[in-house]
Amino acid sequence: MNALYDICRCWRSILARLEPRRILAKPGLRAAALVFILGPSLSGCFGFYGQAARGQSEILLKQRSLVAAANDPSTSAKTREKLRQVQRIRIFADRRLALEVGDNYGSYADLERESVVWNVMAAPEFSLKPKTWCYPIAGCVGYRGFFSEGDADRLVAQLQAQGYDVYSGGVDAYSTLGFLKDPVLNTFLDKSDVELASLLFHELAHARFYLKGDTAFNESYATAVEYAGLKLWLQERGDGTTFARYQQYEEAIAQFRALVRQTRAELAQLYRQPLPTQDMRARKQAIISSLRDRYQRAKPGLHGVSFDKWFFSDINNAKLNSVATYEDLVPGFTTMLARCNQDFPCFYAAVERLSRRPKSERDALLRNLGQAVTRD
Numbered sequence: 001m002n003a004l005y006d007i008c009r010c011w012r013s014i015l016a017r018l019e020p021r022r023i024l025a026k027p028g029l030r031a032a033a034l035v036f037i038l039g040p041s042l043s044g045c046f047g048f049y050g051q052a053a054r055g056q057s058e059i060l061l062k063q064r065s066l067v068a069a070a071n072d073p074s075t076s077a078k079t080r081e082k083l084r085q086v087q088r089i090r091i092f093a094d095r096r097l098a099l100e101v102g103d104n105y106g107s108y109a110d111l112e113r114e115s116v117v118w119n120v121m122a123a124p125e126f127s128l129k130p131k132t133w134c135y136p137i138a139g140c141v142g143y144r145g146f147f148s149e150g151d152a153d154r155l156v157a158q159l160q161a162q163g164y165d166v167y168s169g170g171v172d173a174y175s176t177l178g179f180l181k182d183p184v185l186n187t188f189l190d191k192s193d194v195e196l197a198s199l200l201f202h203e204l205a206h207a208r209f210y211l212k213g214d215t216a217f218n219e220s221y222a223t224a225v226e227y228a229g230l231k232l233w234l235q236e237r238g239d240g241t242t243f244a245r246y247q248q249y250e251e252a253i254a255q256f257r258a259l260v261r262q263t264r265a266e267l268a269q270l271y272r273q274p275l276p277t278q279d280m281r282a283r284k285q286a287i288i289s290s291l292r293d294r295y296q297r298a299k300p301g302l303h304g305v306s307f308d309k310w311f312f313s314d315i316n317n318a319k320l321n322s323v324a325t326y327e328d329l330v331p332g333f334t335t336m337l338a339r340c341n342q343d344f345p346c347f348y349a350a351v352e353r354l355s356r357r358p359k360s361e362r363d364a365l366l367r368n369l370g371q372a373v374t375r376d
Contacts, residue, residue: 055117055147063109063183082189083108089197097229098344099204107183115170116187118152119143122164123317126271126280128264130321131164142321165316175203177210194230194246201229209348211355217362220329221351228337252305255298260323263291267317288315332366
């Protein structure tokens with residue numbers, strides 16, 4: 001959630017000036033101290049975004065040491081084992097992937113809800129251009145994030161009343177990109193061990209390196225680290241079968257994205273035509289119906305992975321925009337890692353050097369590297 005980039009940067013500067021750690025060390029004063037110290041300052045810093053600051057404050061207030069939570073008899077046995085697995089994954093990420101884990105995911109917070117944030121996306125009825133919201137530091141992004149589902153629902157209603165296609169969905173994890181120490185949350189702790197390792201490798205990669213304003217670069221880089229890290233993690237566990245199943249899952253995801261990409265292309269072509277509103281609506285729905293038909297035909301080749309819930313609920317421009325297609329550059333990053341002989345510090349240094357080049361130049365280089373893999 002890019003808005004948090006701004007929020008956490010301002011928040012961190014406040015914390016540094018006021019040095020509240022001595023107060024926070026006393027549990028009895030913790031909540032009062034946060035409200036007293038952060039309330040007026042955050043409101044002045046963010047204005048409208050105070051809800052995001054309050055949401056992050058809730059996480060801070062509820063988190064406790066990962067070790068303490070894993071050893072607490074009142075914590076369920078299933079949760080304790082998952083937390084111990086997180087500890088093992090963190091150690092692996094630090095030692096084998098050079099991800100400089102530090103205190104990230106060294107604490108645990110039970111938010112007592114299924115999602116940590118809810119993202120709202122919108123687009124005009126006959127356009128795939130997303131509505132954007134702009135932030136002072138992070139720039140403009142195509143969604144608005146809320147820590148309260150009610151706040152998200154209110155914005156959804158406002159946008160729908162304005163005639164927008166709107167989509168809102170819960171998110172189980174996000175990264176503050178190193179500005180704060182991200183905790184383990186109950187919202188993603190029920191994932192399988194493979195999914196949990198994938199998520200942590202991916203988010204820790206973002207904390208290790210992040211290029212402002214280039215989502216495709218950032219997501220492809222983090223995904224390359226995720227894939228390489230997971231393969232190495234499973235190999236060390238002697239579990240090649242699980243990695244093969246994971247690859248099949250990723251192939252299914254790629255097919256899903258390809259279906260959406262094709263539909264977006266068809267709709268983009270439609271929206272360029274000067275048609276009456278009713279004709280435009282009818283053709284739009286015909287294209288969406290065709291998407292569902294193509295999905296049904298593709299299901300036998302999806303390795304048992306089902307996307308029924310997504311395809312057979314409402315589909316509109318905003319929902320289509322929500323499907324990330326930012327991984328075209330992954331093969332290029334994978335080649336960079338291979339050229340470093342799977343040496344991760346070498347790879348991160350190469351990524352940082354590449355990031356200093358103009359966007360068009362670095363994208364072209366990554367695509368060329370990815371094509372070289374395909375030819376090989």
